[in-house]
Amino acid sequence: MTSSPSAIPPRLRLIEIVSAGWISAAVSALAELGVADHLDTPRTAAELAALTDAEPEALSRFLHAAASAGVLTVEEGERFALTDVGRVLRTDSADSMRHMCRLTGREEFARTWGNAAHTARTGLPAFDAAFGRSAWEYMSDPAHTDFSGAFHRAMAESAAGATVNARYDFAEGAHVVDVGGGRGAMLARLLTEHPRLTGTVFDLPNAVRGADKLLADAGVADRAAVAAGSFFDGVPEGGDVYLLSRVIGNWNDEESVRILRGVRAAMRPDSRLVIVGHMPTGEDRTHYVRALDLYMFVLFQARLRSPEQYGALFEQAGLTLSRADLNPDAESLIEARPV
8 A cells, every 4th residue: 555645754755756857767768768669468578678679677677667656567477567657658649758758868958957056056047057058059050950859759749739729719711820830740730620721830940841741741731831930030921820839938038028029020910829838827736837847947048937927928029918728737828919
């Protein structure tokens, strides 16, 4: 029988908290190896090692660590099986988080967190302290396409299309401009589920590389366009809805206002801005949103914001908050219109 958290001695509870990163690393390693894809049936560590080119005794340590967190179960004969949580690590899962888990296990993040105290002392990004430049500059360097590719795969895998589809009603025949939309995964999903929508995905040249193929593979290329550029220099005109999904949460207040002003300049009086992302609600059941807020600050000197804080940014950009749809523990949606 598992003890309740309140029954765990304070020292032991603190050790559990501090060591949580080791469990995270174990899950990231299993995601990198693709272990979950081979657990269509329970298997031993030796069987999984043969399938993933791993060392059996070493792999068993990672499997047991993941099992301690409820990602796996250990069945008779030391055979490992996926829990409902573990199934999300499968590449073919509709809610797959495999690429996101692979990303968080990369050395770039380990070095960033190793400089976390620098951020606490100075308010400056730990990534910059670790690598001598911003995360965005690092990802734009051709020498680091492996990291930027992993980043964009994770973003595409976890695109917030479900949030937008469930929480926003698009006008018939609307044109959506997905600002900072990467390779177009979000736009592809929106156009697939809304056959009368058209859209444009807009991002930096290296970010939209491959968007044409992704949109074509989704069967929506005839209703989609790809545009390359920086949203600090302006965004495409002609949109009925300007979508910023997981964008403003990547930037500090000054840079966020610059982005919002660029979007506002492209909007018509009847255009709308939709922002999707995690927002602290006071009703969150897990620590994830606050952990993500810290992550964004350590990595980018950015922050997650409440609707009221977004409203203050909107005022500086010629916009006003027109709707807030908060979703505890998950991504929320807010809408703004031109003043």
